[in-house]
Amino acid sequence: MKYLILAAVLVGAACMTASAAGTHRQTSGTSSSPTYEDARSNASDEEVRVARRAYRAACERHNSVGYCECMTGGMAQALAPSELAVATAAFTGAHVSASAETRAHVEATRSQVDRGCVTFR
Numbered sequence: 001m002k003y004l005i006l007a008a009v010l011v012g013a014a015c016m017t018a019s020a021a022g023t024h025r026q027t028s029g030t031s032s033s034p035t036y037e038d039a040r041s042n043a044s045d046e047e048v049r050v051a052r053r054a055y056r057a058a059c060e061r062h063n064s065v066g067y068c069e070c071m072t073g074g075m076a077q078a079l080a081p082s083e084l085a086v087a088t089a090a091f092t093g094a095h096v097s098a099s100a101e102t103r104a105h106v107e108a109t110r111s112q113v114d115r116g117c118v119t120f121r
Contacts, residue, residue: 054088079105
């Protein structure tokens with residue numbers, strides 16, 4: 001009798017495991033890789049490349065190469081090319097028309113990236 005109960009418990013556990021595995025396969029099969037949004041989500045590679053180069057060149061006029069490499073990588077990853085142009089204008093003194101919201105977003109991003117790059121100063 002106890003073998004019959006043990007067999008029933010094992011069969012039940014096996015069925016639940018198979019059911020859970022099937023459910024896991026269904027949910028994980030719908031998304032095979034993480035999704036995120038960056039500058040290339042909304043702009044071409046060429047637009048991003050041009051904006052990165054301009055930002056790096058403006059940064060290197062005032063800071064070390066290592067710091068500017070770090071900043072350029074972080075800023076270009078987080079900002080669209082049009083927003084990166086606002087950050088570049090901050091170095092060059094050029095006028096770029098942008099909303100107060102965009103300027104605030106660019107400054108918040110710059111501040112955040114700067115905290116990670118401060119060791120390169």
